[in-house]
Amino acid sequence: MVDLKGQYEKIKPAVDIAIQEVIDSTAFINGPAVRDFQAEMEKYLGIKHVIPCANGTDALQISMMALGLKPGDEVITASFTFIATAEVIALLGLSPVVVDVDPDTFNIDPAAIEKAITPKTKAIVPVHLFGQCADMDAVMDIAQRHNLFVIEDNCQAIGADFTSSKGWTKKGGVIGHIGCTSFFPSKNLGCYGDGGAIFTNDDEIARMIRGIANHGMFVRYYHDYVGVNSRLDSIQAAVLKIKLAQLDNYATARNKAATFYDNAFAGVKSLKTPVRFSKSSHVFHQYTLVTDGIDRNALIEFLASKDIPAMIYYPVALHMQKAYSDSRYKEGDFPVTEDLCRRVFSLPMHTELDTEQLEFITSSVLEFINR
Ligand SMILES: *Cc1c(COP(=O)(O)O)cnc(C)c1O
Secondary structure, X not given: OOXXXXXXXXXXXXXXXXXXXXXXXXXXXXXXXXXXXXXXXXXXXXXXXXXXXXOXXXXXXHHHHHOOOOOOOEEEEEOOOOOHHHHHHHXXXXXXXXXXXXXXXXXXXXXXXXXXXXXXXXXXXXXXXXXXXXXXXXXXXXXHXXXXXXXXXXXXXXXXXXXXXXXXXXXXOOOOOEEEEEOOOOXXXXXXXXXXXXXXXXXXXXXXXXXXXXXXXXXXXXXOOOOOEOOOXXXXXXXXXXXHOOHHHHHHHHHHHHHHHHHHHOOOOOEEOXXXXXXXXXXXXXXXXXXXXXXXXXXXXXHHHOOOOOEOOOOOOHHHOHHHOOOOOOOOOOHHHHHHHHXXXXXXXXXXXXXXXXXXXXXXXXXXXXX
C-alpha cells in the first residue's frame, strides 16, 4: 500500500546526516531537532503552537485532557473512522456519541451533529478522513452556537487546505480549538517510528497541553494535574523536518496517482471514484472506491493473486465494534456508514507510484470487472 523504501532513497543523504547528528549530539529527547521541527511546522501550518507528542492517539487524548473534559461529558465524532478517535473518548470515561457521515466525502455529516447535541455535549471531533477536510464551516458554526470545543482529527489530512465559504483558506487542523496529527510511518507526513503533534492558536490551551503531556507538570516536580508522558524523540523530529519540506510535493505525487486512477475508472458503473469536496483540497491519504454490484472480497483476492495490495478502510463501523457496543446504538442506526463498510476498498496510494505500476493496478481491476 505504501513504498517507504523508495521514498527514503530520494532523501537518504539528508536523512542519514540528520539522524547521525542527533546521535552525535546525544540530545535524544527534547533536543534542538525537536524545537527546529516544531518551529517549521508552526510556519507551515500558520499556527501559533505546535506541541509534538508520541503518536496521534496520544494527541487526541491529551487534547481532551487539556480541555478539562470530565467523565460523562459527551463527545460527538464520526461513525466511519479509525478506532483511535473513539478509543480515547472511552478511555477518559467520556461518552462517545456517534453520528453518520456524508456518502460522497465520507466525512462527518453536520446535520447529524446538530441532532446529536444534548446538554451534556462538550466537544465535537471531526475526522478529516482519507485526506480531505470535513465541512469545518458547518462544524464551527454548530460549535459556536452550542458553546462546544472542536478537536480536529487531522491524522489523515495533514497539508490539506480548507477554503471557507467566508473566503479564507486555512490548513486543516488549525481551524478548530485544537488539531491533532499522527506521524505514523504510513501517514502523509510519516516519521521512522511513532510520532504525533497537537496544534492550537490558544496560549492557555497550549500551556495545558504542554503540561499534561509532561506528567501534568508545570513547575518541575510539582504535579497539578494527572498527566501522561508523551514526547516526540529527536531522531523522529530530525527526519520529519526533512520530510515536511517535501510534504507539498508528496501531495502533488499522490494527486497525480489519484487522477490516473480516476481516469482509468471513469465511466465504470460498478466503481465510484472519490468525490472531491468543493471546500477542501485532497491530499489522498487513501484512494478509496465504493463498489456497486461486484464481489469486493473476490476483487481483493484477485488483486492479491497478482501481488497488488488492496485494503478495506474500514470494514466495521464504530457502533458495531464489540468493545464499543452501547445500548444507545444498534445495527441500522448509521445507514451511510454501514453501507460504506460493506462496499469500500482502497488501492495502493503513495508518493512513489509510477505509470507502469498504475497501469498494472488499474488494468488488473478492470480485468476483474470485465471478466
Ligand atoms: C492514524 C490515526 C490515528 C492514530 O494515530 P497513531 O499515531 O497511530 O496513534 C488517529 N486517528 C486517525 C483518523 C488516524 O488515521
